[in-house]
Amino acid sequence: MLFLKLFLLFSLFSFTFSHDAAFDPHLLPRPLIIQPEDIETQFEKFDDELNLHCTSWRFSVEANNLSPWKTIPEECLGYVKEYMTGRGYKLDLERVSSEAGVYAKNLELSGDGKDVWIFDIDETLLSNLPYYIEHGYGLEIFDPIEFDKWVQKGMAPAIEPSLKLYEKILDLGFKVFLLTGRNEKHRSITIENLTKAGFQRWDKLILRDSEQHGKLAVVFKSEKRSEMVEEGYRIVGNSGDQWSDLLGADPSRRSFKLPNPMYYIP
8 A cells, every 4th residue: 555655746746847837947846845744735635536436336245246356456455344344344243134124023923833043153143354354354265174274163253233133033933044155164163163152953954065166156056945945945134245145046936135245155
């Protein structure tokens, strides 16, 4: 960030000398005087422009308008950090939870135990933000080995607005199915982590087994939703942080996308 600001300042100097209409090679150039407030104004304009650029990028991420991406833009590291650790991320989570709760409350359940709400786990129920703080908020290429080490610790905290929604969904009488891209080998630690974070009960916990290891998330989750429908379940709600949690075959009657500008899973 400092380098970019200095580059901008250098550009101002260059522009001033190269566009002097009264330039005479036999005369010494007039001294360049830049007031401190002029420099500060230019820096502020630069910061505003960068903030707009990164906000536009994040909007494209959440609207699923970007092509598959592997890391956040380097120049947006500070922006993503401020968003994820500040009030903005919390407000967005609360908004999603609130709207989902209103929708769920107004649904009339069939009473046959076949109305299902699906929840993803990572960045939907459990937060891996402590891990991503140590790995550049998505600036580093995803390392599955390092992430598995984090998962094995079972230390991911609850996303509080999602926990409130989760409890409300259970109280309203929905079946709760947890559908995650985590590996089957992580079942025990996932159950332990969920329970410790406050998610005390569910009806199904579906993880990837060895046969589904190479499938795209959108394919894997579509297949599992299709199996639910074939078993007579009605998917009336679905919460996830990735579009691959929500799109594909047999989508929910209504889906709720949680914010996540740190990584993309196809």
